[in-house]
Amino acid sequence: MGEAPAFFADHVENGHHTNGFGVKTEPEHRDASVQIGDRSYVIGGNHEGNPLFLGVKIHDKNTNKWSSPTVLGTGPKPCKGYSAIVLKQGRILVIKKGSASDDSIWFLEVDSPFVREQRKLLGKEVVAWSKGVRGNAEKPIVISGPSGVGKGTLIAMLMKEFPSMFGFSVSHTTRSPRCMEENGVHYHFTDKTVMEKEINDGKFLEFASVHGNLYGTSIESVEVVTDSGKRCILDIDVQGARSVKASSLDAVFIFVCPPSMKELEDRLRARGTETEEQIQKRLRNAEAEIKAGESSGIFEHILYNDNLEECYKNLKNLLGINDESPVNGVEVEGINLPKEHTVTKNEDKILIQETGESTKNNMIVLDLSSVNGGAPGRTRGIVLDTVNSS
Ligand SMILES: Nc1ncnc2c1ncn2[C@@H]1O[C@H](COP(=O)(O)OP(=O)(O)OP(=O)(O)O)[C@@H](O)[C@H]1O
Numbered sequence: 001m002g003e004a005p006a007f008f009a010d011h012v013e014n015g016h017h018t019n020g021f022g023v024k025t026e027p028e029h030r031d032a033s034v035q036i037g038d039r040s041y042v043i044g045g046n047h048e049g050n051p052l053f054l055g056v057k058i059h060d061k062n063t064n065k066w067s068s069p070t071v072l073g074t075g076p077k078p079c080k081g082y083s084a085i086v087l088k089q090g091r092i093l094v095i096k097k098g099s100a101s102d103d104s105i106w107f108l109e110v111d112s113p114f115v116r117e118q119r120k121l122l123g124k125e126v127v128a129w130s131k132g133v134r135g136n137a138e139k140p141i142v143i144s145g146p147s148g149v150g151k152g153t154l155i156a157m158l159m160k161e162f163p164s165m166f167g168f169s170v171s172h173t174t175r176s177p178r179c180m181e182e183n184g185v186h187y188h189f190t191d192k193t194v195m196e197k198e199i200n201d202g203k204f205l206e207f208a209s210v211h212g213n214l215y216g217t218s219i220e221s222v223e224v225v226t227d228s229g230k231r232c233i234l235d236i237d238v239q240g241a242r243s244v245k246a247s248s249l250d251a252v253f254i255f256v257c258p259p260s261m262k263e264l265e266d267r268l269r270a271r272g273t274e275t276e277e278q279i280q281k282r283l284r285n286a287e288a289e290i291k292a293g294e295s296s297g298i299f300e301h302i303l304y305n306d307n308l309e310e311c312y313k314n315l316k317n318l319l320g321i322n323d324e325s326p327v328n329g330v331e332v333e334g335i336n337l338p339k340e341h342t343v344t345k346n347e348d349k350i351l352i353q354e355t356g357e358s359t360k361n362n363m364i365v366l367d368l369s370s371v372n373g374g375a376p377g378r379t380r381g382i383v384l385d386t387v388n389s390s
């Protein structure tokens with residue numbers, strides 16, 4: 001692809017600012033561009049002709065060619081204009097002009113650890129979107145443990161007691177539904193070829209072959225929960241937990257152990273959802289999983305599920321939930337970003353100065369010093385404040 005993209009980009013020099021240069025997007029220019037090394041990233045227009053997705057194009061100075069990377073994660077919807085500024089660790093801050101505070105701050109990861117890993121995995125150019133979330137939304141929770149130990153039971157108890165605090169990341173699987181399982185609620189039941197294609201398209205945060213079937217967590221499943229303001233719970237096996245640990249999801253990792261292999265077997269049989277052959281397979285895998293769970297260094301918490309009520313109490317304790325202190329401290333007060341503005345960077349602070357005739361000299365300070373998380377998922381810990389600069 002050797003042509004210019006079908007939308008207008010800011011002059012690339014405008015975007016070259018790793019050390020606190022101001023970035024100004026001309027009012028009539030809807031798109032923004034930044035330069036990192038020999039590449040210009042142009043943010044604007046739409047993605048593959050879809051008006052609902054903001055486009056990203058890359059111009060390589062050496063080859064003088066434009067390309068469209070594979071875009072991971074759900075990006076922002078197009079709007080009237082953008083400002084963009086290069087941050088550390090291969091990330092670009094993208095501010096949507098004149099949009100509501102819950103939709104104005106986005107991060108385009110172009111060379112973050114997650115993007116580098118995905119690039120290697122998929123063998124093609126990749127960028128990833130991550131939405132900025134204000135305040136310190138609680139970390140997602142990864143729960144692993146052998147089949148039949150009681151993970152699902154504990155998660156169901158938590159979701160029942162705190163329905164507005166926790167949301168379940170609905171996994172994809174190629175196994176057949178059990179009689180009470182609903183598609184889209186317990187799992188997204190899917191075909192192997194479809195799931196493999198989606199894995200190749202980079203739609204999954206992690207995936208693994210477990211007890212002979214393919215299971216995986218799509219990036220979208222985690223985003224849906226985070227966007228609803230709830231703390232996301234992932235029920236995944238140890239291989240999946242290892243992949244999540246290597247990603248930038250920044251989760252709390254909990255491993256649930258059975259009191260004994262005999263008890264595990266009894267629970268699996270009593271559940272009555274597997275054939276004898278499947279039970280044997282799950283029990284064989286359980287030994288290796290328990291070993292990995294206890295000694296792999298992935299899990300910072302190990303729970304023993306002997307007495308269910310006691311184990312549930314311990315789970316709540318380690319999540320910091322007791323009667324006095326509910327979870328979820330998401331800050332929601334709105335500050336809408338002005339339509340016309342300039343952006344400057346001063347270390348971890350981004351200064352957004354309103355411009356235009358009706359300006360009230362309001363400056364918005366976006367503090368990125370405590371951000372955490374990132375693609376796949378959300379970038380949390382953003383602090384926004386308004387100061388009068390006159
Ligand atoms: N502490 C406990 N004591 C006795 N039975 C339990 C306990 N915890 C869970 N169970 C029972 O054990 C069975 C397996 O539990 P559950 O389905 O929650 O396991 P799981 O870890 O989610 O399994 P899988 O990984 O296969 O989905 C269920 O019938 C459940 O009611």
Ligand SMILES: Nc1nc2c(ncn2[C@@H]2O[C@H](COP(=O)(O)O)[C@@H](O)[C@H]2O)c(=O)[nH]1
Pocket residue numbers: 144145146147151171172175206207208210211215216217235236237238239240241
């Ligand atoms: N790596 C992943 N493992 C997953 C996911 N969803 C579920 N699981 C694990 O699979 C086994 C079996 O589950 P079952 O529903 O068939 O009994 C269990 O250990 C789950 O934790 C996933 O998305 N990724």
